[in-house]
């Protein structure tokens with residue numbers, strides 16, 4: 255029998271609570287298992303994640319000196335045309351985490367592309383999502399066009 259330490263139990267409860275919150279806010283019924291696995295993967299990678307009701311877009315905070323844990327915020331202020339886009343947002347922000355911190359020399363758009371590519375790689379870890387690859391790619395292309403417009407003003411994550 256596997257012994258569950260209190261910390262693991264807390265973490266498990268946190269994942270359950272967060273999963274329920276995302277499903278409720280994002281109308282993602284049917285993706286319970288996927289979300290649970292995805293949240294687990296994100297926490298395992300040393301990253302935090304939470305919902306943000308006042309955020310227009312999803313983003314990730316990455317501190318320069320590693321003093322703070324990276325933190326993904328899922329933006330829920332604007333309703334999505336498709337619920338699954340929330341999962342794509344999460345995969346994209348997680349892609350930023352996997353690609354590491356922004357380097358001043360790096361082009362913003364290039365950094366975004368890398369994060370979308372890494373997100374796509376993650377998507378393939380979830381067999382139940384592979385049927386939505388075209389949806390992911392369409393959303394990615396749409397988002398990449400948006401970044402292009404904002405490219406000169408500030409770096410969007």
Ligand SMILES: [Zn+2]
Nearest residue numbers: 366369410411
């Ligand atoms: Zn981004």
